Amino acid sequence: ASTLGAQAAQSGRYFGTAAAAGKLGDGTYTGILDREFNAVTPENEMKWDATERSRGSFSFGPADQIVNRAQAHGQRMRGHTLVWHSQLPGWVGGIGDAATLRSVMNNHITTLMSRYRGRIYAWDVVNEAFADGGSGQHRSSVFQNALGNGFIEEAFRTARSADPSAKLCYNDYSIENWSDAKTQGVYRMVRDFKARGVPIDCVGFQAHFGAGGPPSSFQTTLSNFAALGVDVQITELDIAQASPSAYASSVRACMNVARCTGITVWGIRDSDSWRVGQNPLLFDNNGGKKAAYQSVLSALGGT
Numbered sequence: 001a002s003t004l005g006a007q008a009a010q011s012g013r014y015f016g017t018a019a020a021a022g023k024l025g026d027g028t029y030t031g032i033l034d035r036e037f038n039a040v041t042p043e044n045e046m047k048w049d050a051t052e053r054s055r056g057s058f059s060f061g062p063a064d065q066i067v068n069r070a071q072a073h074g075q076r077m078r079g080h081t082l083v084w085h086s087q088l089p090g091w092v093g094g095i096g097d098a099a100t101l102r103s104v105m106n107n108h109i110t111t112l113m114s115r116y117r118g119r120i121y122a123w124d125v126v127n128e129a130f131a132d133g134g135s136g137q138h139r140s141s142v143f144q145n146a147l148g149n150g151f152i153e154e155a156f157r158t159a160r161s162a163d164p165s166a167k168l169c170y171n172d173y174s175i176e177n178w179s180d181a182k183t184q185g186v187y188r189m190v191r192d193f194k195a196r197g198v199p200i201d202c203v204g205f206q207a208h209f210g211a212g213g214p215p216s217s218f219q220t221t222l223s224n225f226a227a228l229g230v231d232v233q234i235t236e237l238d239i240a241q242a243s244p245s246a247y248a249s250s251v252r253a254c255m256n257v258a259r260c261t262g263i264t265v266w267g268i269r270d271s272d273s274w275r276v277g278q279n280p281l282l283f284d285n286n287g288g289k290k291a292a293y294q295s296v297l298s299a300l301g302g303t
């Protein structure tokens with residue numbers, strides 16, 4: 001096939017991108033979005049600060065725009081993200097009382113998932129809950145500090161009841177290298193969830209890589225997680241300077257793992273990227289295909 005999405009589909013996978021509602025009026029942008037990608041993740045529009053700016057008052061305009069558009073174009077949706085310590089409105093950070101925070105968190109999850117019930121392929125239920133560095137433990141956050149370690153499990157249980165048709169993912173960065181303490185911490189959590197029947201279906205590896213690309217153990221990490229009985233996905237791929245070989249090894253790591261169900265890049269053109277000045281994506285500022293595009297297409301099995 002001659003596009004990323006169509007080629008990924010030949011092995012039953014998707015190839016997606018982050019998309020921003022504010023760019024849907026840009027014809028170059030939407031031209032590439034619709035031609036190349038068969039999955040979409042809202043870059044910011046489903047985050048807490050975009051959807052529940054004050055308690056119990058929800059707004060869905062930009063998120064709806066992305067979901068409706070993706071559905072009209074037959075693209076799968078990844079929901080991003082329900083429980084995250086960042087892009088959290090101040091009023092949530094200020095809740096000290098556990099019972100209040102628990103009810104606020106569960107209400108947020110239930111309201112978003114119910115609105116899009118049946119239309120989301122996978123939800124990032126909890127994002128970036130593990131600490132950087134060597135501890136292998138959860139990071140400090142309002143959720144962790146008020147509710148303790150059990151907040152992640154609680155979020156997943158609430159999510160399962162809110163939309164039983166969505167795959168429920170844990171999503172994080174810097175968990176691609178198998179020997180890292182952070183990777184091991186997430187692995188132990190998933191193993192524990194599977195052992196105790198806590199509902200979890202997938203793990204998202206953000207894959208924000210430096211110029212060297214993925215660590216050599218990346219495929220091992222994906223297959224070790226998959227062996228726990230979850231799907232794995234590359235959810236936010238971008239690589240400083242977009243070396244074709246670094247992109248190709250990232251894609252091959254997924255292609256070589258049966259339960260790696262799809263890959264999402266974190267934006268379309270370099271000018272759309274959050275990594276300003278690093279040119280980390282597959283299309284240049286004019287929407288032209290970069291060398292990395294061709295290497296990704298071949299790594300997916302295309303020509």
Ligand code: G3I
Nearest residue numbers: 018043044080081086087127128173206208236266273274
């Ligand atoms: O919407 C406001 C706008 O009203 C305001 O005028 C402008 C001025 O700064 O800010 C706009 O908000 C920005 C938002 O992107 C939308 O453009 C925020 O400041 C900015 O912080 C935010 O950055 C996003 C970042 O998450 C926030 O943490 C990036 O676009 C987004 O790519 C990035 O994505 C994250 C994933 O969700 C999780 N994993 C890491 C990844 C990269 O940081």
